Amino acid sequence: MQNIIEKAIELMLSHDSMLQNIISVTLRMCFSSSIVALLLGVPLGAFLSLAKFPGKKGLIVLNRTLMGMPPVVCGLICYILFSGVGPLRHLELLYTVSGMVIAQVILITPIVAANTETFLSSMAPDILETTKGLGLSRWKTMTLTLTECKYQILSTYLVGFARSIAEVGAVSMVGGAIVYKTNVMTTAIMNYTSRGDFTRAMSLGIILMLISLLVNIIVHVFSERVAEK
Amino acid sequence: MIVKNLKKMYGEKTVLNINEFSFEPGKIYAIIGANGSGKSTFLKVIAGTLKPSEKPEVILENKTLAYMPQKNYAFKTTVLKNVMLTAKNKAEDLNLAKEYLSEMKIDHLMNQNASKLSGGETARMALCRIFLSGSDIILLDEPTAAMDIESTLLSEALIKKYKKKTNATIIMVTHSVNQARRLADEVIFMKDGKILESGSSEEILNSPTKPETKEFLEFFSSEI
Numbered sequence: 226m227q228n229i230i231e232k233a234i235e236l237m238l239s240h241d242s243m244l245q246n247i248i249s250v251t252l253r254m255c256f257s258s259s260i261v262a263l264l265l266g267v268p269l270g271a272f273l274s275l276a277k278f279p280g281k282k283g284l285i286v287l288n289r290t291l292m293g294m295p296p297v298v299c300g301l302i303c304y305i306l307f308s309g310v311g312p313l314r315h316l317e318l319l320y321t322v323s324g325m326v327i328a329q330v331i332l333i334t335p336i337v338a339a340n341t342e343t344f345l346s347s348m349a350p351d352i353l354e355t356t357k358g359l360g361l362s363r364w365k366t367m368t369l370t371l372t373e374c375k376y377q378i379l380s381t382y383l384v385g386f387a388r389s390i391a392e393v394g395a396v397s398m399v400g401g402a403i404v405y406k407t408n409v410m411t412t413a414i415m416n417y418t419s420r421g422d423f424t425r426a427m428s429l430g431i432i433l434m435l436i437s438l439l440v441n442i443i444v445h446v447f448s449e450r451v452a453e454k
Numbered sequence: 455m456i457v458k459n460l461k462k463m464y465g466e467k468t469v470l471n472i473n474e475f476s477f478e479p480g481k482i483y484a485i486i487g488a489n490g491s492g493k494s495t496f497l498k499v500i501a502g503t504l505k506p507s508e509k510p511e512v513i514l515e516n517k518t519l520a521y522m523p524q525k526n527y528a529f530k531t532t533v534l535k536n537v538m539l540t541a542k543n544k545a546e547d548l549n550l551a552k553e554y555l556s557e558m559k560i561d562h563l564m565n566q567n568a569s570k571l572s573g574g575e576t577a578r579m580a581l582c583r584i585f586l587s588g589s590d591i592i593l594l595d596e597p598t599a600a601m602d603i604e605s606t607l608l609s610e611a612l613i614k615k616y617k618k619k620t621n622a623t624i625i626m627v628t629h630s631v632n633q634a635r636r637l638a639d640e641v642i643f644m645k646d647g648k649i650l651e652s653g654s655s656e657e658i659l660n661s662p663t664k665p666e667t668k669e670f671l672e673f674f675s676s677e678i
């Protein structure tokens with residue numbers, strides 16, 4: 226074990242082109258899917274929390290169900306849609322990073338929406354009572370609310386990013402783990418492990434943890450600043 | 455301002471039922487009544503922050519209205535920026551904001567994060583904020599409930615001064631009969647969502663006609 230870790234660190238420090246490609250594909254995918262999911266999920270969550278319409282409870286339950294959707298099910302649906310017999314075959318999304326991003330957005334958006342719905346439902350009533358009482362415009366109310374919730378939004382983003390970087394099922398089905406194209410860290414770890422190449426698998430595992438740590442540190446530092454101001 | 459048909463029900467329970475009431479400019483109205491008598495609901499329905507059970511009529515006659523809730527939100531920015539939320543003319547309103555803050559003796563907290571203020575300080579800030587809106591009709595829900603005696607008296611002075619300066623209508627809920635005595639021109643006594651009795655402050659507080667009002671006021675005869 227110790228030997229494997231030593232070798233893994235050695236590999237990380239060498240400029241291994243395949244390793245670097247896996248990392249860059251992973252980051253490209255994670256940033257894209259988590260940001261798109263944030264841009265879709267926050268307005269959706271705000272709508273679920275603030276709008277009043279019949280069937281709202283049902284929609285919230287549906288969203289929570291989607292939140293727990295197993296990645297392989299999402300992968301399967303996307304595979305069928307993108308494959309040669311699927312309705313979206315002309316978009317040629319199968320075995321591409323874009324296809325993987327779409328699958329992940331489907332997985333992460335409900336999580337972002339549910340989180341947003343939860344924190345807004347607790348924070349918004351007091352904010353809205355005050356802004357409405359002061360007769361502030363809708364636009365001003367919205368920007369004020371977003372500013373008030375920036376820490377919550379950031380932590381929601383982090384949850385989305387973590388889900389994206391750790392996810393295997395959907396990306397391996399839609400992306401196919403093609404070397405130098407759609408192979409991301411999680412799928413590569415699986416492949417290396419099944420091939421018995423524990424050194425490479427472990428070095429990717431360590432990098433994965435380090436990226437996760439780094440993102441958490443950035444968010445922590447940022448949130449401390451937000452809390453101080 | 456005339457309000458008509460203010461009704462709010464929760465299930466079968468009617469918590470607000472007011473047919474018609476008219477408020478005059480240049481007067482301070484104190485709404486008194488026991489917990490749960492519908493005082494806050496009354497203000498919220500007028501302000502439009504609570505959806506009533508029937509369509510109400512609030513005739514504003516081109517006047518502007520602002521409402522200060524029982525629970526005030528302090529935005530995570532400076533006290534001054536919180537007060538300046540409704541500012542239209544930046545330079546002019548900045549002076550006014552500072553003036554109000556110093557009258558409420560929180561001008562030294564001007565550049566502090568408002569979300570770190572104490573309850574009483576938040577209420578003092580909220581009072582400055584509501585007056586900065588410059589509205590013709592001001593609704594205040596227990597504005598001094600969280601304040602100490604000094605701040606309470608400062609608030610009362612500010613309320614009076616604002617009324618004098620702008621000829622505004624001020625409608626405030628209070629649990630202090632003595633505060634009503636000090637401030638109000640008119641007193642409204644509420645019970646079970648209805649206005650049981652209303653009239654000039656002297657009339658209602660000194661010689662109420664309804665036995666319920668008498669009973670309510672007797673409780674407060676020992677108030678400090």
Ligand SMILES: Nc1ncnc2c1ncn2[C@@H]1O[C@H](COP(=O)(O)OP(=O)(O)OP(=O)(O)O)[C@@H](O)[C@H]1O
Nearest residue numbers: 464469487488489490491492493494495496524627
């Ligand atoms: N969301 C709600 N669901 C059910 N009942 C409610 C709800 N909100 C308020 N009520 C009821 O409506 C009644 C009037 O409430 P309101 O807040 O207007 O009273 P109040 O006179 O302001 O009391 P207080 O002096 O305690 O502030 C109360 O009996 C309260 O229990």
Ligand SMILES: [Mg+2]
Nearest residue numbers: 493494495524
């Ligand atoms: Mg109340």
